[in-house]
Amino acid sequence: MQSNDLRKAGLKVTTPRVKILDILAGSEGRHLSAEDIYRQLLEHAEDIGLATVYRVLTQFEAAGLVERHHFEGGTAVFELNQGEHHDHIVCMDCGRVEEFMDCGIEERQLDVAKRLGFDIAEHNLILYGHCKKPNCPNRPAVKRGPRDQEPGAGT
């Protein structure tokens, strides 16, 4: 029942919002771009505009329901806020994204911030590498540099 989350966020319960929340919840663990979500909506024969997707995602972010990430590639991706903080590691071959949490890293970040005289508010850590999974095609999917992204990386 996602409707309650919406209500709690002070947002009216509308079709676009519920559907988008559904899609995000159904892709738990994956990280979807606005376009990804828009495409899924179209597949579900929902008549929802891309602009609305962006608007809704922005509202969700403001409400703390989702997090926005900027992995390399110029496109933002969104994931449902699972309550507990984590960082990301991205496979540069297949685009797979895994999440992790390392207390040691977190602590040392605070140390560094203190050392430099900063009050740390948040942070952004992304590791880029090559996963050695057998089903990982060794062709670039996430790549640094000028926009360069494969559309169908995670069907």
Added chain:
Amino acid sequence: MQSNDLRKAGLKVTTPRVKILDILAGSEGRHLSAEDIYRQLLEHAEDIGLATVYRVLTQFEAAGLVERHHFEGGTAVFELNQGEHHDHIVCMDCGRVEEFMDCGIEERQLDVAKRLGFDIAEHNLILYGHCKKPNCPNRPAVKRGPRDQEPGAGT
């Protein structure tokens, strides 16, 4: 003598490239956007197009002469590659960017990657916080969320 760096990178020594390298070298420690550089070129009465700035920066990045960073805000910033790796901490009030290196964090990143079965190729760590410097105006300069950036943050 930056010309040698250019030659070594297989790039012809041209006015735009040298000037841009000069500007980057003259702003050591600062992080300039393409527009920042373009503006400085105009101030120096150099007749160089913004497109060229982008092209040159992209070439420099490919050649390993500069690094491109995406701090929050939708605009990329560039800094001269100083040879040794470091991460960044950004003040959300005044936009100041400081650099740091923490071996502990680096090590633990490798640990995490190994634990998850990744060969780590690179990473991206940015801490966001509030520097408590006396001359730090407590007004937002770098802010998360929808594009929202003050133009004149670092004359």
Added chain:
DNA sequence: ATGCCTGCAAAGCTTTTGCAGATGC
């Protein structure tokens, strides 16, 4: 002289915004 470079302008991509109509409460 030749081939890499540049400036200009136009296009491209993601994201945002304005407005009139639609919908939730």
Added chain:
DNA sequence: GCATCTGCAAAAGCTTTGCAGGCAT
């Protein structure tokens, strides 16, 4: 019924690209 929300289309912002002329070697 009223305020909020949505769809469409157009705009905005950053970045890239095409092309004809210019410059380094």
